[in-house]
Amino acid sequence: MSENRHRHAAGHVIERHRHDEHQLVYVHRGVLAVRTDHGTWVACADRAVWMPAGTWHEHRVYGDSEVLTLMFATGDAPLDGTAPAVIGVSALLRELLVATTEPGLGDADAARIHAVLRDRLRRAHGRPLTLPEARDPRLAHACRLVTDDLSRPRTTAWLAQRTSTSERTLSRLFRLEFGTTYPQWRTTTRVFHAMIHLAEGATVTQTAHRCGWATPSAFVETFTHVMGRTPGSYRTR
Known part of the structure; x- marks a missing residue:
């Protein structure tokens, strides 16, 4: 070793x-x-x-x-x-x-x-x-639309319209390729980007807004559930 x-x-x-x-x-x-x-x-x-x-x-x-x-x-x-x-x-x-x-x-x-x-x-x-890599071009396009601006909550209907597919098909692609639902994937994606913002010095409030949480308290609750620690303690560490 x-x-x-x-x-x-x-x-x-x-x-x-x-x-x-x-x-x-x-x-x-x-x-x-x-x-x-x-x-x-x-x-x-x-x-x-x-x-x-x-x-x-x-x-x-x-x-x-x-x-x-x-x-x-x-x-x-x-x-x-x-x-x-x-x-x-x-x-x-x-x-x-x-x-x-x-x-x-x-x-x-x-x-x-x-x-x-x-x-x-x-x-x-x-x-x-x-964060799994999408193989189907429709799913890859949908993922890019979300990650390009996490501050805006994108619904499955909105994504389906802009990827020229149906909500049912898009939901099926998330389950088939990622083994998860769209809301679950988006939560993981937002937490990942929140980690980046915190590591680069953003405050908890700034990170919450940039990654699409309605309030800092909602961000703290989700981040703590996923990471096992508050964003404030993560940022300090």
């Missing part, structure tokens, strides 16, 4: 690439979106992204970020090596991830930390925060 710690400025992009080893990406500060051919996977303070060997992907940084990456040989992986995943990062796992990247760590200390880290990774639970 090898590990690295990098600091990236807001907006930094690591172009499309792949690794011969499995990669675990954790963001100690900021937000990182890992995009594959199948969707976007989000790493943040309490979630890490597992990227199997051979998977083409790119990284995009939001806010000044500190990114920790751990590489695992294909024959020695603590997690499933067949598909990308997002796992929850507990307080203990977070400290272990940080400890592995400390400069000057001796071999004996590193071996002990690695052993505990592997055990905690095997016990980690999935906490998906993923």
Whole structure:
């Protein structure tokens, strides 16, 4: 296992690439979106992204970020090596991830930390925060219409009219390709963009308005339900 710690400025992009080893990406500060051919996977303070060997992907940084990456040989992986995943990062796992990247760590200390880290990774639970990539052009168009201006609540009827399809067909495409309903997908999308705004320094009130919540309190309630922490505490962290 090898590990690295990098600091990236807001907006930094690591172009499309792949690794011969499995990669675990954790963001100690900021937000990182890992995009594959199948969707976007989000790493943040309490979630890490597992990227199997051979998977083409790119990284995009939001806010000044500190990114920790751990590489695992294909024959020695603590997690499933067949598909990308997002796992929850507990307080203990977070400290272990940080400890592995400390400069000057001796071999004996590193071996002990690695052993505990592997055990905690095997016990980690999935906490998906993923934006799947639409394949049907009608669905892709609808998604772009929503994300281009999240401050405006777009109904299925409005989207269907502008994508030259029916509400029934559009709802079916969301379920078929994303395994979710349109309102559920929009909530995840708004939370993801809210994380970006908060990481870049926006206030809770500004973020609520930019991402389409009627009131800051409604935003706080939804964000807390999805992320397990208030947007204020997330922003502070």
